[in-house]
Amino acid sequence: MAEANAGLGARAATLAILAAIMEEGQTMATVLANKNGALKGVGPQDRARAQRLALQVIRLLEPVDRLLEPHLRKAPPLAVMNILRLAVTELHDGSAAHGVVNAAVELARKGQKTTHMAGLINAVLRKIPAGAPLPGPAQMMPRWLRQPLVHAYGRDVVSAIETLQAKAPPLDITPRGDTLPEGTALPTGSIRLSEPGQVSALPGFATGDWWVQDAAAALAAPLLAAKAGEKILDLCAAPGGKTLQLAAAGAHVTALDISAPRMEKLRDNLTRTRLQAKLVVADALHWQPETLFDAVLLDAPCSATGTIRRHPELPFLKDGSELAELTALQSQLIDRALMFLKPGGRLVFCTCSLLPEEGEAQLSAALARHPGLTVQRPDLPGIDPAWITPEGGLRLRPDYWADIGGMDGFFMASLIRA
Ligand SMILES: C[S@@+](CC[C@H](N)C(=O)[O-])C[C@H]1O[C@@H](n2cnc3c(N)ncnc32)[C@H](O)[C@@H]1O
CATH class of the missing domain: 1.10.940.10 (NusB-like)
Structure with missing residues (x-):
C-alpha cells in the first residue's frame, strides 16, 4: 500500500x-x-x-x-x-x-x-475494484526508444526492463564510514535500503558516512581504480557521487562541470562527507589543465535512458531528437579527456544510457579514432562476466538483479592511453 x-x-x-x-x-x-x-x-x-x-x-x-x-x-x-x-x-x-x-x-x-x-x-x-490487476504486458517506452532497444537486446529483455521500470526503485547507498542505515549488502559493495523514508533523517547521513548512489553508477569509480595520491580528473562531475568515491579513495581530485548550480550541490556533498576536491566550473571542451592527470573519469551527458526507473517522466518529455547532438558531444569529450591524460593514463568513459550509440558504439569509435588506445577488461567484485561486452566494456541493464530490484542502466569502459 x-x-x-x-x-x-x-x-x-x-x-x-x-x-x-x-x-x-x-x-x-x-x-x-x-x-x-x-x-x-x-x-x-x-x-x-x-x-x-x-x-x-x-x-x-x-x-x-x-x-x-x-x-x-x-x-x-x-x-x-x-x-x-x-x-x-x-x-x-x-x-x-x-x-x-x-x-x-x-x-x-x-x-x-x-x-x-x-x-x-x-x-x-x-467500476474499478481496489487492487485491480493492470493489463499487461505493458509496452511503456515510447517508440523512439523502444525500437532501438528491441534491436539491441531483443523483445524479451525490453519487456523485462519495462517490468522493472514500472516499479519504484530501491535506494542504494555507497558506504564510507561506520554509521550505516539497515539494508542489504549487494555483491558489488553498495547497500540497498528497502524502506528508506526520509533520507536525510537516516543514521550516518549527517555525518557523511554514506551517500545515495545507484549500485550501477557506483561501479564507474572502482573501474577507474583510483589510488591514494593519484591526480584524478572527474570530468562532468556534478552533483558528485563519483567525485566522493574518488576523493574517499585518497586521490587528489579535480571535479569539473559546466553547471554552476549543479556544482553547488557537489560542494554541499563534499562538505557533508568532509571530503576534498578542487572544483572547476568550466566547459570541458575549452578548459585547459595546468598539468596532465593519472586518470580521468568521464561521466558524459547522455539521454539518461538507464535511469527511467527513477525519472519515469523522461521518455514522455523527450523524443530522441537530441541524440545526434549528445553522441557528437560524447565523442568530443572522449577526445578531450584523452588529451588531459599522461601517457599510459586511464580513462573511464561512462553514460547512464541504455542506447548502444551512447555506449558500445562510442567505445568502438574511440578505439578506431585513437590507434594505441586499449581497453582494460573490468575485473570488479560482484559483477557477472556476462555483463562484459566483446570489446571489454561493461553493459549494465535495469533487468540485472531483477529479483532484488534491478539496477540503473549504464555503460562504462576503462581505456588506457598509449
Ligand atoms: C551524467 S551527469 C554527471 C553526473 C556525475 N558524474 C555524478 O556522478 O554525480 C553529466 C554532467 O555533465 C555536465 N556537462 C554537460 N556538458 C558539459 C561540458 N561541455 N563540460 C563540462 N560539463 C558538462 C552536466 O552539467 C552534468 O552535470
Whole structure:
C-alpha cells in the first residue's frame, strides 16, 4: 500500500506535479526546484508524498490508461484524466476504494476544469475494484526508444526492463564510514535500503558516512581504480557521487562541470562527507589543465535512458531528437579527456544510457579514432562476466538483479592511453 494515508493536500499536489510535467514539459527535478511552481505552499510531508505518487502515476501511465479506456466513451480533458489516473494507481497499489473515490470526486469538484465531470469520475471509478490487476504486458517506452532497444537486446529483455521500470526503485547507498542505515549488502559493495523514508533523517547521513548512489553508477569509480595520491580528473562531475568515491579513495581530485548550480550541490556533498576536491566550473571542451592527470573519469551527458526507473517522466518529455547532438558531444569529450591524460593514463568513459550509440558504439569509435588506445577488461567484485561486452566494456541493464530490484542502466569502459 504505497500511499494509503495520502490526504487531499498530497493528492492535489500530485495533480499539480502531473500538470507541470505533462502540460508544461517540466522534469520532476525542475518541478521540485521551482519554489513558485506546482508545489508552492505545500508542506514537506505532502510534498514527499506527492512526488512519490506522481512518479508512480507516470510509471503506470500506459497500463492504467488501457484499464480506463473501455470505461470512457471519449478521452476526457487532461486534468480529468489525471484525477482518474491517480485514483486507479492508488487503487492498484491497494489503497481503500472508499477513500480513493471520495478524494477523486472531491478534487474534481474543486477544480475549475474538472468540476463538471465529477459525476463521470465517480461512475468510472466505481467500476474499478481496489487492487485491480493492470493489463499487461505493458509496452511503456515510447517508440523512439523502444525500437532501438528491441534491436539491441531483443523483445524479451525490453519487456523485462519495462517490468522493472514500472516499479519504484530501491535506494542504494555507497558506504564510507561506520554509521550505516539497515539494508542489504549487494555483491558489488553498495547497500540497498528497502524502506528508506526520509533520507536525510537516516543514521550516518549527517555525518557523511554514506551517500545515495545507484549500485550501477557506483561501479564507474572502482573501474577507474583510483589510488591514494593519484591526480584524478572527474570530468562532468556534478552533483558528485563519483567525485566522493574518488576523493574517499585518497586521490587528489579535480571535479569539473559546466553547471554552476549543479556544482553547488557537489560542494554541499563534499562538505557533508568532509571530503576534498578542487572544483572547476568550466566547459570541458575549452578548459585547459595546468598539468596532465593519472586518470580521468568521464561521466558524459547522455539521454539518461538507464535511469527511467527513477525519472519515469523522461521518455514522455523527450523524443530522441537530441541524440545526434549528445553522441557528437560524447565523442568530443572522449577526445578531450584523452588529451588531459599522461601517457599510459586511464580513462573511464561512462553514460547512464541504455542506447548502444551512447555506449558500445562510442567505445568502438574511440578505439578506431585513437590507434594505441586499449581497453582494460573490468575485473570488479560482484559483477557477472556476462555483463562484459566483446570489446571489454561493461553493459549494465535495469533487468540485472531483477529479483532484488534491478539496477540503473549504464555503460562504462576503462581505456588506457598509449
Ligand atoms: C551524467 S551527469 C554527471 C553526473 C556525475 N558524474 C555524478 O556522478 O554525480 C553529466 C554532467 O555533465 C555536465 N556537462 C554537460 N556538458 C558539459 C561540458 N561541455 N563540460 C563540462 N560539463 C558538462 C552536466 O552539467 C552534468 O552535470
